[in-house]
Amino acid sequence: MRLSGITPSGHTQLGNHLGAVARWAADGGAEDLYFIADLHAMTTTHNPAGLRGRTSEMLAILIAAGIAPERVFVQSDLARELGALTWVLECTCSYGEAARMIQFKEKAAGQSGVRLSLLTYPVLMAADILLQGAAEVPVGEDQSQHVELARVLARRFNSTYGEVFTVPRAVLPLTGARVRDLADPTRKMSKSNRDSAGVVFVLDEPDLIRRKIRRAVTDAHSAPAYEPDERPGVSNLLEILGACTGTTPQEAAAAHTSYGALKEAVANAVIETLRPIRERTLALLADPAELERVRKAGGTRAAERGEHRLSSALRLIGAG
Numbered sequence: 641m642r643l644s645g646i647t648p649s650g651h652t653q654l655g656n657h658l659g660a661v662a663r664w665a666a667d668g669g670a671e672d673l674y675f676i677a678d679l680h681a682m683t684t685t686h687n688p689a690g691l692r693g694r695t696s697e698m699l700a701i702l703i704a705a706g707i708a709p710e711r712v713f714v715q716s717d718l719a720r721e722l723g724a725l726t727w728v729l730e731c732t733c734s735y736g737e738a739a740r741m742i743q744f745k746e747k748a749a750g751q752s753g754v755r756l757s758l759l760t761y762p763v764l765m766a767a768d769i770l771l772q773g774a775a776e777v778p779v780g781e782d783q784s785q786h787v788e789l790a791r792v793l794a795r796r797f798n799s800t801y802g803e804v805f806t807v808p809r810a811v812l813p814l815t816g817a818r819v820r821d822l823a824d825p826t827r828k829m830s831k832s833n834r835d836s837a838g839v840v841f842v843l844d845e846p847d848l849i850r851r852k853i854r855r856a857v858t859d860a861h862s863a864p865a866y867e868p869d870e871r872p873g874v875s876n877l878l879e880i881l882g883a884c885t886g887t888t889p890q891e892a893a894a895a896h897t898s899y900g901a902l903k904e905a906v907a908n909a910v911i912e913t914l915r916p917i918r919e920r921t922l923a924l925l926a927d928p929a930e931l932e933r934v935r936k937a938g939g940t941r942a943a944e945r946g947e948h949r950l951s952s953a954l955r956l957i958g959a960g
């Protein structure tokens with residue numbers, strides 16, 4: 641079983657959809673779980689109301705994109721279970737192991753008032769994984785050190801106190817297109833980019849999507865060609881078009897002779913790809929009672945799935 645999380649650190653963007661969520665919906669295993677990692681979005685300065693809103697929105701988007709509701713849950717709905725398991729795991733983890741995490745060093749560097757949770761969040765991530773008994777955790781390079789820590793802590797707990805946890809391993813994620821920022825194609829599109837001019841959000845209105853794509857940075861050549869290293873702007877548009885229409889970027893390049901025509905085609909394809917997701921998301925958000933029911937059911941199922949591991953771990957470590 642695989643467990644994947646997405647942090648509501650911003651609004652869901654086109655790269656999240658084409659690179660991850662659409663693949664989860666189409667190719668995810670029937671046992672796989674997806675969660676919205678809202679507790680992980682509190683390790684640096686955050687806005688509580690904004691976080692709550694983005695969490696509901698993200699839940700609605702995942703379901704609207706076609707992920708089965710019973711495979712989705714919100715992390716903070718398991719705050720009690722995860723808080724308890726994080727404590728148990730912190731008692732099996734050394735300070736040095738947490739402090740040597742590269743992400744922590746990078747994010748803490750030069751900051752004052754670093755939250756303690758920034759140091760301990762990999763242990764919460766280990767709790768996310770170990771509570772659900774996930775065998776495989778699809779993560780990018782930047783998170784693989786954290787999965788390694790979860791492996792170490794699972795093995796250590798099992799050998800010191802008794803066999804409770806499945807030892808997880810990092811696996812390559814199901815990935816689709818890599819989407820770059822439209823205004824600065826040298827960097828990837830991200831939901832937490834401070835400047836969102838080059839970021840298409842899944843819930844953007846069609847007119848806004850078209851404007852953002854028309855303004856996308858390209859280059860001084862006269863016709864489109866797929867050359868990701870030399871011509872990242874136009875290659876990004878071709879990749880987006882390919883991902884939205886089920887063709888290759890090379891085929892998309894051959895079909896368009898001007899940048900103007902290519903941009904219109906990309907805008908149309910993105911608008912039509914996102915339209916049903918946007919409509920279903922807005923319908924779900926307009927029915928908060930139904931969204932709440934789905935959310936509760938997902939949280940209850942996830943908590944029940946992990947309950948025996950948490951109670952065994954507490955008992956074996958000498959508590960409860």
Ligand code: ATP
Pocket residue numbers: 645646647649650653655656657658659660661780813816817818819820828829830831832833
């Ligand atoms: P943040 O800025 O907070 O890092 P993000 O937009 O990079 O946000 P993540 O939460 O880091 O999103 O990643 C969620 C999923 O979306 C991951 O599977 C990641 O690989 C995928 N993803 C994120 N950005 C892109 C992108 N530009 N193209 C393709 N896939 C992406």
Ligand code: MG
Pocket residue numbers: 830
């Ligand atoms: Mg990211």
